[in-house]
Amino acid sequence: MSTDIFLFMKSELSLTLIIFILLILKVWDGIKDNSTYLHIANFLLLLNFAVGFIYTNEGVLFNGMFHTTTLLVFEKSILNLGTLLISLQAFDWLKTHKHVPEFYILLLTTLMGMFFMISSGNFLMFYLGLELASIPLAALANFDLEKLKSSEAAVKMILLSAFSSCIMLFGISLLYGSTGTLSFAELPALIAAGHLQLLALIFIFVGFAFKLSSVPFHLWTADVYEGSPVAITSYLSVISKAAIVFVFISVLGPLFLNLPGTWYNILFLSIILTITVGNLFAIRQDNIKRFLAFSSIAQAGYILLGLSAGNQMGTTATIYFLLVYVFSNLGAFGVIGLVSYYADKENISDYKGFYKTNPMLSWILAIALFSLAGVPPTAGFFGKMFLVTAGASRGNYILVIIAALNMIVSLYYYLRVVKAMFVDPNESPIPKITGSITARLGLIICMIGVVVIGFASCIYNYIHSLTF
Amino acid sequence: MTNLTILIIVPLLTAIAVLFCKNTAQIKWTSFIGSLIQLGIATTMFLAYIAERASGNTAQMLFQQRYSWYKALNIEYFIGVDGISMVMIMLTACVVVAGILISWRVETLSKEFFFLLLLLSVGAYGFFISLDLFTMFFFLEVAVIPKFLLIAIWGSGKKEYSAMKLALMLMGGSVFVLIGLLATYFATDTGGGAHTWDLLQIAHAHISLQTQMYIFPFLFVGFGVFTALFPFHTWVPDGHSSAPTAASMFLAGISMKLGGYGALRVAVYLMPEAAQQYSWVIVLLATIAIIYGSFATLMQKDLKYMNAYSSVSHCGFILLGMGMLTKTAIIGAVMQMVSHGVMTALFFGAIGMIYERTHTRQLSELGGLLKVLPFIGTVYVITGLCSLGLPGLSGFVAEMTVFVGSWQRNDMFHRVATILAAASIVVTAVYILRAAGKAVMGPIVNEHFEHLKDATWNEKFASVLLILAILAIGIAPFWLYNLIAPDAQLIMENIARSVTGI
Numbered sequence: 001m002s003t004d005i006f007l008f009m010k011s012e013l014s015l016t017l018i019i020f021i022l023l024i025l026k027v028w029d030g031i032k033d034n035s036t037y038l039h040i041a042n043f044l045l046l047l048n049f050a051v052g053f054i055y056t057n058e059g060v061l062f063n064g065m066f067h068t069t070t071l072l073v074f075e076k077s078i079l080n081l082g083t084l085l086i087s088l089q090a091f092d093w094l095k096t097h098k099h100v101p102e103f104y105i106l107l108l109t110t111l112m113g114m115f116f117m118i119s120s121g122n123f124l125m126f127y128l129g130l131e132l133a134s135i136p137l138a139a140l141a142n143f144d145l146e147k148l149k150s151s152e153a154a155v156k157m158i159l160l161s162a163f164s165s166c167i168m169l170f171g172i173s174l175l176y177g178s179t180g181t182l183s184f185a186e187l188p189a190l191i192a193a194g195h196l197q198l199l200a201l202i203f204i205f206v207g208f209a210f211k212l213s214s215v216p217f218h219l220w221t222a223d224v225y226e227g228s229p230v231a232i233t234s235y236l237s238v239i240s241k242a243a244i245v246f247v248f249i250s251v252l253g254p255l256f257l258n259l260p261g262t263w264y265n266i267l268f269l270s271i272i273l274t275i276t277v278g279n280l281f282a283i284r285q286d287n288i289k290r291f292l293a294f295s296s297i298a299q300a301g302y303i304l305l306g307l308s309a310g311n312q313m314g315t316t317a318t319i320y321f322l323l324v325y326v327f328s329n330l331g332a333f334g335v336i337g338l339v340s341y342y343a344d345k346e347n348i349s350d351y352k353g354f355y356k357t358n359p360m361l362s363w364i365l366a367i368a369l370f371s372l373a374g375v376p377p378t379a380g381f382f383g384k385m386f387l388v389t390a391g392a393s394r395g396n397y398i399l400v401i402i403a404a405l406n407m408i409v410s411l412y413y414y415l416r417v418v419k420a421m422f423v424d425p426n427e428s429p430i431p432k433i434t435g436s437i438t439a440r441l442g443l444i445i446c447m448i449g450v451v452v453i454g455f456a457s458c459i460y461n462y463i464h465s466l467t468f
Numbered sequence: 469m470t471n472l473t474i475l476i477i478v479p480l481l482t483a484i485a486v487l488f489c490k491n492t493a494q495i496k497w498t499s500f501i502g503s504l505i506q507l508g509i510a511t512t513m514f515l516a517y518i519a520e521r522a523s524g525n526t527a528q529m530l531f532q533q534r535y536s537w538y539k540a541l542n543i544e545y546f547i548g549v550d551g552i553s554m555v556m557i558m559l560t561a562c563v564v565v566a567g568i569l570i571s572w573r574v575e576t577l578s579k580e581f582f583f584l585l586l587l588l589s590v591g592a593y594g595f596f597i598s599l600d601l602f603t604m605f606f607f608l609e610v611a612v613i614p615k616f617l618l619i620a621i622w623g624s625g626k627k628e629y630s631a632m633k634l635a636l637m638l639m640g641g642s643v644f645v646l647i648g649l650l651a652t653y654f655a656t657d658t659g660g661g662a663h664t665w666d667l668l669q670i671a672h673a674h675i676s677l678q679t680q681m682y683i684f685p686f687l688f689v690g691f692g693v694f695t696a697l698f699p700f701h702t703w704v705p706d707g708h709s710s711a712p713t714a715a716s717m718f719l720a721g722i723s724m725k726l727g728g729y730g731a732l733r734v735a736v737y738l739m740p741e742a743a744q745q746y747s748w749v750i751v752l753l754a755t756i757a758i759i760y761g762s763f764a765t766l767m768q769k770d771l772k773y774m775n776a777y778s779s780v781s782h783c784g785f786i787l788l789g790m791g792m793l794t795k796t797a798i799i800g801a802v803m804q805m806v807s808h809g810v811m812t813a814l815f816f817g818a819i820g821m822i823y824e825r826t827h828t829r830q831l832s833e834l835g836g837l838l839k840v841l842p843f844i845g846t847v848y849v850i851t852g853l854c855s856l857g858l859p860g861l862s863g864f865v866a867e868m869t870v871f872v873g874s875w876q877r878n879d880m881f882h883r884v885a886t887i888l889a890a891a892s893i894v895v896t897a898v899y900i901l902r903a904a905g906k907a908v909m910g911p912i913v914n915e916h917f918e919h920l921k922d923a924t925w926n927e928k929f930a931s932v933l934l935i936l937a938i939l940a941i942g943i944a945p946f947w948l949y950n951l952i953a954p955d956a957q958l959i960m961e962n963i964a965r966s967v968t969g970i
Contacts, residue, residue, distance in 0.1 A: 313541070370613055377606075388646070400647060404647050408639045408643055411612075419628060423620045457537050460538055464539075
């Protein structure tokens, strides 16, 4: 039993350890130089990522409050990898920041919240994890300390996230009132088509939809993405979204098991709205962070499309897509972060003529965007194809046609950015940017991922072997 | 030398090698040699294919290779060739060599230019050898981005508009194909709820007529967008005329053929009953495209626009042949694909050479080029004559086969369509002869033209290569006919089998 705790909770424990080490390093005050501190942090995150691959075991702890499986460990590894990449890419920005230790402690605390959320076996544990994941994020959104917009983003985020948590909590309490249990293992069997429970499930779904920023609960996304520092924007759009989806797979799907019709109809509406609205709004954006915010809303719609399949194909496709999404979205945000830090420019029109001065960064951004658009030979093509295939497995072709037609719209706005970089003339383009080796390493890993994951079918097959 | 995978690897390696080149000369020579090697490999395979067939191998697809790729979804890397894909591969190899030679003077961002050209060709090769629908779709889509960038960066005129229009319309076509393919995939059943992307297996699975009726329009229209199916042809004029010369050659010579090949191989072959039911729609749209295309060409004053619109008309013959659903007509459609591919690539090449020297493509500003540019002028005339269907050149053979095949349908509707399509050749003759007469013959209209220099070695090489192909088809069409006939027979058998099966 005693060793079990260490093995089952290895991801959480290793994160806790890292948080303590970083805290002690700050208190010790022996490291004067930010970059040394950052290198240590990155190294620890690398170790943390590696821990995910050592001796995986399946089991339950604390009377069913916490459980772990190979799939959950794999999901946590995806999040670990994403966090490591963000940390690498944020190197340049953090190097001159005054509060680096706080940044890492907050960041890793949210990550730990997500881990508990993913591993939770009970709504109480889940809610604790969710709050642990959301509240430090609001503090992080405010991390561009001099910028007013950053504070605005933080306030918006904390208010709306509290609001959505409230709704979800209300749903959970209704569910508890009608069934008398909060355990995920017992709940599905107790749920029938009663009005109270239906209301409860819809409230819980709304709470999820808020975090996933699916339409019509997406309104906070663009403002928060725009105001937050790029590293946090990418963390919000990749890590916290992926974590929510992972919980979605393991919690919400089984909960609605007895109400397949209702569940599918809710998803159906949500998918159509999310993909279409996300895409149409993305066309009009000029701020590249807002643009990616809306594109990530549309991507959330595709993720829901995969989930709507409600079978193994859907689950596998969703997890695979999220893995691809980590690489492609972080590739894009990595470049945007460098440009934002060195040139202080965040508009698409500023990117005109970018190719003349920064060919490598242009290609990286372009390939990342192609992957988001789902154009081969990038991995995004496979990710999106599998999601649409999974969506089609239900035989609902209205949904598939709408999702597929939206791919044309999304290609249009991604190509608009590519056109600005490669084609449009500009008399004063963004000057040559030489990022640090660490940041470049982060970008290179993303590119390798985007190019390789698609062809390496073994990854998909591995996820398939874990899902059910 | 029968490992088809080499056909993808060689251009891919060439493209990667281009990235490591130091200067423009190295880039050009690397891509030229790479494409020449590829042409050699394609020819070897072509000969091996003929030898294999001559030795009595009657398997539907030769040189097959099969590896599991995404096992959970039954996606395989499954490749093989029949006569139709073999000639398309030869066509691609020839056009790629010619396109690279014609682009010899590209100086701006030449590394990216040749890289994208080669990437485009990888997509085409992969598409033609794929027997797995997923892999096929993958290769179909690979080419979208290179096309967009080639036109948007190196194009002329309203290039940004054209590039975006082309990319979005082709993406639209792909999306239709995707929906059709997904529906096909889920309509198959290989036991235990498993589905398959395997083209040969689907051809023998019986998909119900009702399902076919839903799927066929998606597949046919989707591929049709690529091959200028009316009314989805509007990207063709803009895209072709804004593209740099080599990209126009690739677009018209190879890329549009992806659509024709896909429409035949996927839509008609896999959905034979629906093809029967919808054949009148195809014939109708193809006839409109033929007539509309040729009259629209009459109105053009820009050489590239002329050729783009005439491509709409000529690609109409491909679709007409498919819509007629007789063996001869389908053979004609394939021959027209090859013939138009070679001919239009040469046409765009010739226009590119003229534009590079005179800096104009307006018919009114050209004249007497034959006197100062005898070689280029001759090339322009030869390809023009091929386009209007002069016997002895490939255009005549292909169009004639389509007409003969169409005439075999002896009801009023098909007769009228055939006659109208055949009558369009008169219009073709008008615009071709007018353009050739004005631009190439006649007096020199601009004294600057006196100092123009005729074709360089690379342009001559490219032109001669394509002219040889035109002559090879035009003078001795039987080798091509015999190569395609067994495969067209198989497609017809699938259609006949399904008709008797109703």
